Amino acid sequence: MSGATQSDETGKDAPRPLHSASIAATLEAEIVAGTYAAGEKLDEQSLTKRFGVSRTPIREALHELVARSLADRQPYKGVIVADISRERVEQMFEAMAEVEALCGRFAAERMTMGERVALEELHATMERLSQSGAQDDYDAANTRFHQLIFDGTRNVDLTGLANTLRLKLAPFRKFQLQSGLRMERSHAEHEEIVQALLDRDPKRTEKALRRHLMSAAREVLTRMT
Template identity: 75%
Template structure:
């Protein structure tokens, strides 16, 4: 029984990797405007394009819907959502206020261990930025902000912050493709970390709000 169970896990893992890769590819194409709003993400065509079965394609489409980049419509299937400048502005505005609140609470409630972990991660991210390792920087960037969310010690706020972060993830990743923006992001993190280590609620609140506004400016500039 154990052998059969291990075999099932081994088969599932490559499928998850395939669906994640497909989702990331389609996500980048949608954000870059290669799939117009209202166009259908046809399962059959995607199966042929990526050379996989329907299962990872459906999992990838499910991820795009979860990130608000696509919508499921009766009798039509999965359709690319209309991600307008106004919608992106609204999401970043909401995220800026939520992260600012998280920063203010985290500055007061963050444990010593969380402060140490955040500072160590910040140092690591500085090295990634200098090496222009965008994928790893983006992954660490998500971890950076999640540490701050968790430090609020407020379950509902953590859930809200993570939910909106998932929706904004494609755009935040998009704006980090520039080495110059990565370096600027790291500089902004420096102010956030300093405020959190100094237990400065107002400073952390201000630094996080500015950080999100800076990211929004980069995304909207790239959208044209």
């Protein structure tokens, strides 16, 4: 795997060491895409050779995969790729849709003027990212977009629940944004969410967020067939 480079003392470019987050992101994408089969072992020694790192970042990356329910740690076997069925994905998106819908209802009533302006500005930035096909940047901005809504609920427990579910779904949500057409649809769905929030309309916001998550689920499930 080729990585970023940095100049060493001789002035030559040397590979930058990969961090656990980068390794986890790569493995997540491969698991979601089906490169790794359910039940396959994620061997630490093989992964250290593949990524050219010590065991510490590999172990941290594997811990992240387990936390996101993409892998299971089994006694005497190590870390095994989880069996991610269509039914399981549907359940996660269903739960996320209801939680985000509730967050939207509260945020429509409780977000400050400054928070609504920040959301609108971020939405405008995301339009440019969508048009340029900057998938990674759009994905990062998408996380901030939804986090602004979570924070707007003014409810610590609800925000915590939303973030826990979002963490588990993050690889799937990123996966479904790999299509330029899906990014465009996502942005159009965000437009409905933003307008409902700016209008302080709880019911419209709730409905728009639920539809947004169902649309993302449909894209993921279509790619899994």
